Amino acid sequence: MTTVVEVRDLSKHFGPVRAVESVSFRLEENRIYGLLGRNGAGKTTLMSLLTGQEFASSGRIEIFGESPVENARVLEQVCFIKESQKYPDDFKVKHVLRTAPWFFPNWDQDFADQLVTDFRLPLDGRMKKISRGQFSAVGVVVGLASRAPLTFFDEPYLGLDAVARQLFYDRLLEDYSEHPRTIVLSTHLIDEVSDLLEHVLLIDDGRLIVDQAADDLRGSATTVVGGREAVEAFIGTREVLHRDGLGGLASVTVARLSDTERQAARAAGLELGGVSLQQLVVRLTSGTPTDFEEKSA
Amino acid sequence: MTTSTLPAVATARPLPRRLGNVIRLHLANPFTILVTPLMVLGLIFLINWVIWLLVRTATPTDPDTVADVSTGLQYSGASMWTFVYMMVVAIMAMNLTFSLALGFGSTRRDFSLGTAVTFLGLSAGWALLYTGLAMVEKATNGWGLGGAMFNSFYFGIDESWGVRLFNAFVAFLFFFAIGTVFGAIYVRFRARGLILFFLALALVLIGLVALATVTASWGAFAEFFVAIGWFGGYALSLPLSLVAGVAGHLILRRATPRS
Amino acid sequence: MDENRPIFPQIAEQIENDIISGALPEETQVPSTNEFAAFLRINPATAGKGVGLLVDAGILYKKRGIGMFVAEGARARLVSERRERFRDQYLAPLLAEARKLGIDDAQLVRLITDTSPEKEH
Numbered sequence: 323m324t325t326v327v328e329v330r331d332l333s334k335h336f337g338p339v340r341a342v343e344s345v346s347f348r349l350e351e352n353r354i355y356g357l358l359g360r361n362g363a364g365k366t367t368l369m370s371l372l373t374g375q376e377f378a379s380s381g382r383i384e385i386f387g388e389s390p391v392e393n394a395r396v397l398e399q400v401c402f403i404k405e406s407q408k409y410p411d412d413f414k415v416k417h418v419l420r421t422a423p424w425f426f427p428n429w430d431q432d433f434a435d436q437l438v439t440d441f442r443l444p445l446d447g448r449m450k451k452i453s454r455g456q457f458s459a460v461g462v463v464v465g466l467a468s469r470a471p472l473t474f475f476d477e478p479y480l481g482l483d484a485v486a487r488q489l490f491y492d493r494l495l496e497d498y499s500e501h502p503r504t505i506v507l508s509t510h511l512i513d514e515v516s517d518l519l520e521h522v523l524l525i526d527d528g529r530l531i532v533d534q535a536a537d538d539l540r541g542s543a544t545t546v547v548g549g550r551e552a553v554e555a556f557i558g559t560r561e562v563l564h565r566d567g568l569g570g571l572a573s574v575t576v577a578r579l580s581d582t583e584r585q586a587a588r589a590a591g592l593e594l595g596g597v598s599l600q601q602l603v604v605r606l607t608s609g610t611p612t613d614f615e616e617k618s619a
Numbered sequence: 620m621t622t623s624t625l626p627a628v629a630t631a632r633p634l635p636r637r638l639g640n641v642i643r644l645h646l647a648n649p650f651t652i653l654v655t656p657l658m659v660l661g662l663i664f665l666i667n668w669v670i671w672l673l674v675r676t677a678t679p680t681d682p683d684t685v686a687d688v689s690t691g692l693q694y695s696g697a698s699m700w701t702f703v704y705m706m707v708v709a710i711m712a713m714n715l716t717f718s719l720a721l722g723f724g725s726t727r728r729d730f731s732l733g734t735a736v737t738f739l740g741l742s743a744g745w746a747l748l749y750t751g752l753a754m755v756e757k758a759t760n761g762w763g764l765g766g767a768m769f770n771s772f773y774f775g776i777d778e779s780w781g782v783r784l785f786n787a788f789v790a791f792l793f794f795f796a797i798g799t800v801f802g803a804i805y806v807r808f809r810a811r812g813l814i815l816f817f818l819a820l821a822l823v824l825i826g827l828v829a830l831a832t833v834t835a836s837w838g839a840f841a842e843f844f845v846a847i848g849w850f851g852g853y854a855l856s857l858p859l860s861l862v863a864g865v866a867g868h869l870i871l872r873r874a875t876p877r878s
Numbered sequence: 879m880d881e882n883r884p885i886f887p888q889i890a891e892q893i894e895n896d897i898i899s900g901a902l903p904e905e906t907q908v909p910s911t912n913e914f915a916a917f918l919r920i921n922p923a924t925a926g927k928g929v930g931l932l933v934d935a936g937i938l939y940k941k942r943g944i945g946m947f948v949a950e951g952a953r954a955r956l957v958s959e960r961r962e963r964f965r966d967q968y969l970a971p972l973l974a975e976a977r978k979l980g981i982d983d984a985q986l987v988r989l990i991t992d993t994s995p996e997k998e999h
Contacts, residue, residue, distance in 0.1 A: 354921055354923075373724070374721075375721050375722075375875055375876055376875050377873065377875070386628040387628070392726045392728060393726070394631035394637060394724075394729060395631040397726065398629070398631055398724055399628055399629070400724055402724075403722060407718070407719070408714075408715050408718040408719065408876065409718075410647075410648060410651065410711065410716050411651060411711060412648055412650060412651055413648055413719075421643070421644055421647045421723070424640040424643060424644075424723075425640060426723075426724075427629070427632065488919075491919050492916065492919070495915055495916050495919065496916055499915065513881075516881070517885065517918075517919055517924075518919070518920065518921050519921060520921045520923045536921070537884040537924060537927070540881070540883055540884045540885065541883045541884045588971075595882065596881070596883050597882055598882050599881070
């Protein structure tokens, strides 16, 4: 297993605000990772630290075995276009697409041209004036065409309509299959992206609370639904992730159940349901369901 | 337990290439940095030209009066506008172009160096343009109207072309340099830091003026400048520019492109 | 794709269903992992895991340089596996539900013969 990113006890505070708190993890080569969490959980700060744009308060970062800070060698192999990226005044889309290739050794111009057509980017549009969706699309095009061995997509869907999103998934998967690299998708919209992920890193209030394979997470929790008493009787002393109820009905989320446990539940007349990645994340973090939904423009 | 072997990372591309990228990035949208200031300069020239025309038609045509008027016009500060514009260019570059360069993976060191080269080049370019236009102005006797915009007193009207070229170059460099410092302070310390800086600067300047007044050394001050002449005077700004440039770089070293 | 369960077993099931139904005859080529991933819009590694399950079970095999193929006898093996699971997966719940509704065995058999359409097999 080749480790491309290693982070140990990384912390960053802005005065009293602890944006990233003692985070440790490893990223292996050629996988699609999800860096998930609410807005303000610390995702962008973490990525800024990994790309040397922000300075850590404490802890260690190694990208391709070296510290990324002021390290041209490493940074040429990384692509991180922030969701809040600033551009010079009067910079147009065509200027971004003209300048980006200079900085990324693996840039594929044909692929970039194809993506510009696919996403219908207005080449003469000013970065300050184009829509949020078009702005995101520019980031997507640069991120994909850069073919950087380590690529971060920071909230790539913001403002993208359904068609553009599908396009993004398709192009991403297609290119990832042909040119495997390490990709980190960072977003608060989990349902959108969950099928693409191989591994999940969940950040909440600056702390890393989940670092697991996506498939392990799907099905790692179960909802038990039925009459309140029957449900409580079945649950017993199990750890409860979430309780919900309506009148005499109860719906309780617990950890994974074994096959025998599942049969016992059914025998007791209870219904079992799965828990999606998004629902699981909502349960595990301090957030509410709306934190992980698209805000209407 | 997994043993981690790291993929071999290619060596960084050579320094000139990386600096070249930063330089190209500054010039990527030539409108801001070249076209607009040139257009403004052209506009100012046109306005001046109209004024000269009016003045010429209004004044009596005897040679003495004409020469008198021409001399008066040499105190025109019309061409100064570009200096201020370049200072603003430098301030914006420290904020927005810096942010983009880092977004594209450039290091702060490469950005500082590349920006320095860019500003040196731009200073040289503008200086050549200004001096060239001054030559044309002189050759055409003030554009046929006795006007003076580039042959301005402020560049040293009696000096050689070489000296005037140097003066213009150094002047442009100075404005780029102070723009760099202002911009760097803003990026690192934000609006509050910039305000504090200007307050401190104002205090220092006021202090110096007070000192000069109290010690009645204005006379000596003036004599000094007469002694070193135009060339010396302009050359004095070089160390200031250097200090400003270095200060800008040092400030940027810990700056982040935070919005 | 059921969001609430791991995805890779669902892929394996999908392929198994196609083999049983005859859509994927023996010795024919199965779409590649990347093709599955692109079609279902899922991570290629996940698709690979699903295919891997079937390779391990001997249902699929790999022809180097060409791709994945359905193994000989795969269909027969899958059918017999499913038949064994039929009782637990379908029959037991059916009987439990019938009992709940007060349908006795005789009534149940009549229901089956009435409902089951005449068809060749």
